[in-house]
Amino acid sequence: MTEIVPLARPSITAEDRQAVMQVLSSGRLSGGPRTLAFERRLASACGVAGAAAVSSGTAGLMLALEACKIGPGDEVITTPFTFVATTSAIRQLGATAVLADIDPDCWNIDPARIVEAITPGTRAVLPVHVFGRPADMTAIREIARDHDLRVIEDACEALGSRNGGQACGSMGDAAVFGFYPNKVVTSGEGGAVTSDDPAILEWCRRQRNHGRLPGSAAGGPVPGHNFRISELQAALAESQLKRLPKLVKRRQQLAGEYARRLSEHEDLRLPAAEPRGTTVAWFAYVVRLADRFDAQARDRIRKRMLDLGVETGHYFPAVHRLPSSEGPGIRVHDTTTHAEALADRVIALPFFHDLDDDQMDRVTEALLSSISQEKLR
Ligand SMILES: Cc1ncc(COP(=O)(O)O)c(C=O)c1O
Structure with a gap:
């Protein structure tokens, strides 16, 4: 029988395998140097101040929204043409996902529809760079500035995409990547938040680990999550990111x-x-x-x-x-x-x-x- 042509398949090289094997040999499987190295490399690829690696794109979306103080009663405008995780993350925080229609040519959210969807309860816009095509961030940032809204990019499908000189992942208050195996770069499961804002990065780094930064056992005043990424995943993603x-x-x-x-x-x-x-x-x-x-x-x-x-x-x-x-x-x-x-x-x-x-x-x-x-x- 002829082999099936699969929908997706990760590209795994000898170097990728070696990177993962080295972690296994090191004995340090979580919270170590590979996570830090991956975060640095990702931040540099996007041209932003920093990145916080997490367990999935969905976890990253939740942390980024939390870091932007989105919570119960708030409205976040996003697209109806996206993976369900985009709206689930908003809803998990008790906020409402308000869906504004897409541009039929580029398939991304239409900035004109965003403006119409703004109410006194709107706090943020969450554009998705669908299938890797950058959303119209110039227009979206202008709308956000005029209406005092936060912008969180769902860049889960857009690692390596650029608009003009700017990388997807560097054009909002925060951005989120996902590294599921069908993505351009994979860590098996995984995600990351990128940002230029130290407060957002610190929130994500704390709350991915129950409010605890390295060296602090007590944690902060707000319950956190276990959204940590493992060293194995980070090593694989970092190795892939090199190419x-x-x-x-x-x-x-x-x-x-x-x-x-x-x-x-x-x-x-x-x-x-x-x-x-x-x-x-x-x-x-x-x-x-x-x-x-x-x-x-x-x-x-x-x-x-x-x-x-x-x-x-x-x-x-x-x-x-x-x-x-x-x-x-x-x-x-x-x-x-x-x-x-x-x-x-x-x-x-x-x-x-x-x-x-x-x-x-x-x-x-x-x-x-x-x-x-x-x-x-
Ligand atoms: C647009 C979009 N948002 C969010 C996610 C969620 O990422 P994850 O599956 O890593 O939680 C994905 C991933 O597939 C995605 O394509």
Whole structure:
């Protein structure tokens, strides 16, 4: 049987393995030099003062929001087209995620919709750099300045992305990265908060470890978490981070290859090309079906692709339509028409460092033949 083409697969080199083995040999598996080295390297890659490594992107989002004093009764404006963790983190703190619609061309939150969603309860904006494409941070920062709001970037999918001279992860009060295995850089599980603000960094470093900074057993006055990262994870992520430019370049090549193979197809809307002056560190390659296809058609196309040995993903269902969104702490501002139309039609194609030409041929053939089948129904 032909091997399945997976949706994602981490790139692990001999150096990565060695870095992890060295930690095992050292006997120090948590709270040690690899975590500090990883934080320094990440901060330098983003051009910020510091980073606090944590156990996941979700943990990072919670800490960053807490550090910005977001709590019960506060509203945080974010996008409906994101991974559920973005809104879960807001809701876990007792705050409300207010969803403002996306720009249908770039798939990121539309700054004009943010302005409309502001109320006296709004405290922060949480833009997501979806699939590695930088959100319009110039406009968002201006809105935040005018309305006295904090800005927390969800940069979980955007390590290595840049807008002009600035890295994603350096354009808000705080930013959050995630290092799950489908990301450009992985630590297995893991995350980090980056910031120029010493108070935010200190909060994250304290609260990831029950309010305790190294050397202090008592901790602070507020209950904290165990959101620590292990030395094994930090060593893997640091080793991968050393080759970030290479990892990003390969992703850009792969995105270019998909675009070349699929651009003539009338039933597909491809992700927008990288705007001038922008680096997209493609986290995923996600295509949108034409309007004539609905969510059921998309699911059938995905199923046919799987039957042909090609795994795909549904990035993302619109968050407000998920079962967990039926509870409190989430509200749609006005309409989210663009996000819903997109969410119903997206298909994430296999996308990873070692994806080869033959695999890409299989993916594109499976996609196009599955669409043709759908049209015959
Ligand atoms: C946009 C976005 N936000 C948050 C997260 C949460 O990260 P984690 O899975 O590491 O908790 C992810 C990760 O997959 C993500 O893609």
